Amino acid sequence: MSRRTPALIAAAVLLPLALTACSTSETSTDAQGGPEASAKSDGFPYTVTNCGVTTTYKAPPKRVVTMNQHVTEIMLELGLTKSLVGTAYLDDKVLPKYAKDYASVPVIAKEYPSYEQVLATNPDFVYGGYSSAFTAGDGRGREAFKKSGIETRLNTESCAEADTPMETLYEEIREVGRTFGVTDRAEAWIKQAKADNATTAEKLKDLKPLPVFVYDSGDKTAFTAGGKGIGNELIKRAGGTNIFADLDKSFGDASWENVVARKPEAIVIYDYGATTVAQKKKRLLTDPALADVPAIKNKRFAVMPLSDAVLGVRVPAAVEKLAAQLHPAATTS
Secondary structure, eight states: GGGGGGHHHHHTTSTHHHHHOEEOOOOOOOOOOSSSHOOOOOOSSSEEETEEEEEEEESSSSSEEEEEEHHHHHHHHOOOOGEEEEEEEESSSSOOOHHHHTTTOOOEEESSSOOHHTTOOOOOOEEEGGGGGGGGGGOOOOHHHTTTOEEEEGGGGGGGGOSOOHHHHHHHHHHHHHTTTTTHHHHHHHHHHHHHHHHHHHHTTTTTEEEEEEEEEESEEEEOOSSSSHHHHHHHHHHHTTTTTTTTSSSEEOHHHHHHHHOOEEEEEEOOSSSOEEEHHHHHHHGGGTTTTTTHHHHEEEEEEGGGSSSSTTHHHHHHHHHHHHOOHHHOO
């Protein structure tokens, strides 16, 4: 799982949130009322600091490459398909509502493209979902792109320390909307997301949270969702308590002994990659060490596509879908 290795995640979360969410707009006037004045009236120049990199945009980027599914879907949701000249690295299928638009965008690599593959699309902007999208050792560091005259953005889940990941999501959408001059679309999405989250919260308000263990992958240890990031927030908002919320990162390894000791009543399986959900369930159900875990004894599983569990536009619907699996009686009324 090169895109979400624990070392990358651990390094990413140490960056200050102050470097991720701060954004300002520059203002000036053009006495001639020409194109410069028009750009300013539309919100440009726009300066934003993203994961430690400060960029001023004089106009929206026009040729964009996205790496990782959740940032691709952010662009598609905001109606920016025509700005995309290349994309790479899906965890699973894009949502049906995006399928037609996604099919119109060249896929330049199945996983991460090389620096040369990105440059071949002649981009002016590269948007990465995980820290590994901009691995300097692979030649795709943000500084390398900058030297080639290409601006970059990293999804802020990779560098935020916020205790309010949903607010981080709203800010991600807001900043992308500002960068591309589609503020109204971004704010409309945020407004609807807040309403959807409120509806789910109302359904669950009187329920006792269910202890939940997230199984992403792993054999000798369990690779799971920690207390940072949107994955933990999803569980909380869906009426659960993440048994590894004390793990100070978005993803990390936990011992099977701790899984047993913390007695989860439900297990959320992340669905992606070559290992199927059925194979993951079998691994858990046939492990003698887990036999007394309540979730195993009761075969109580929920399933989430990995693309639902990262900082992207799927999150509000993912909260509702997970809540329906954890608390079906409360959410079907």
